[in-house]
Amino acid sequence: MKDIEFSREQKERMVGKIKAYFQDELQQDIGGFEAEFLIDFFAKELGPSFYNRGIFDAQQVFNEKLEEAGYVIQELEQPEG
Template identity: 35%
Template sequence: MPIVKFSREQEEALALKVQRYCSDEFDVDLGQFEAEFLLQFVVKQVEPEIYNHALEHCHKLAEQRLADLHDDLYQLEQTSAL
């Protein structure tokens, strides 16, 4: 099951970008179907890597936020006369 699901409008806009890129960089003219097919292939190939990278980034961010919370709670501690 794909992680990323584009709306029809998004997929058409991205396919148009693929068409332009292939035309500009490789002098290859792709039709709408070919561009969408290529887009789907590329997304399927890179999706797990991008997802895992984003997940790793979120994990690091959560760790930092937890460390910040720990510091904030430590600053709230009061000294005791005991």
């Protein structure tokens, strides 16, 4: 799997959220540079787990829809005389 990359805007939003979290929950100030390092760390170390879970969930939805499609197709069958 290739490295996870985010747009500048996405990363800026994440940095803001991390800084707010540190301030609100931990009463600590964290700089943007440190927040970006945390994002990179989480993306590298935890990102694959979240990605794999997303793939698993998508596969479950796909399988459910495929099963539904199978029932719809069966309903289209015509009786043979």
